[in-house]
Amino acid sequence: MSQKPPTPAVDTALAIAAQHGNRPDALLEMLHEIQHRLGFVPDAVIAPLAQTLNRSRAEVFGVISFYHDFRRQPAGRHVVKVCRAEACQARGARATEARLEQRLKIRTGETAPDGSVTLEAVYCLGLCAIGPNLMVDGRLHARAEGKRLENLLAEITS
Numbered sequence: 001m002s003q004k005p006p007t008p009a010v011d012t013a014l015a016i017a018a019q020h021g022n023r024p025d026a027l028l029e030m031l032h033e034i035q036h037r038l039g040f041v042p043d044a045v046i047a048p049l050a051q052t053l054n055r056s057r058a059e060v061f062g063v064i065s066f067y068h069d070f071r072r073q074p075a076g077r078h079v080v081k082v083c084r085a086e087a088c089q090a091r092g093a094r095a096t097e098a099r100l101e102q103r104l105k106i107r108t109g110e111t112a113p114d115g116s117v118t119l120e121a122v123y124c125l126g127l128c129a130i131g132p133n134l135m136v137d138g139r140l141h142a143r144a145e146g147k148r149l150e151n152l153l154a155e156i157t158s
Helices: 008-019 024-038 043-053 057-066 086-090 093-104 146-157
Strands: 078-083 117-122 134-136 139-141
Touching: 008 024, 008 043, 024 043, 024 057, 043 057, 078 093, 086 093, 093 117, 093 146, 134 146
Parallel strands: 078 117
Antiparallel strands: 078 134, 134 139
């Protein structure tokens, strides 16, 4: 039986693993670096990475799926993270999330078909007293409602 030729993503993942000495205890660091270089952790790297680290595919997949910061698909050009923690919910986060879904025409956890934006849920951005809070492309935004929210939406949809 012939093996499939390695893809550039697999080559990248295996090179990163080699830089970490193919140590199973460095899996998190490897996955972070893979995502940093590729923009996501493709499913195609799971089996070769597992084999290289002498782990099961389930173990590698389990780490990827457990940590919310790892993505298995490319993100949009803009990434909007809406806080769903209790403090933000008490300050109107559900309405903010509903407005985002309506205006972006996607549901939380999705990327727009044109690749323009990804909407994700997070469970605390650390600004609990001044919610509802968003993170847009790595920048925190407090009190993300009303005119502030509309201004943010205008920035990412233009």
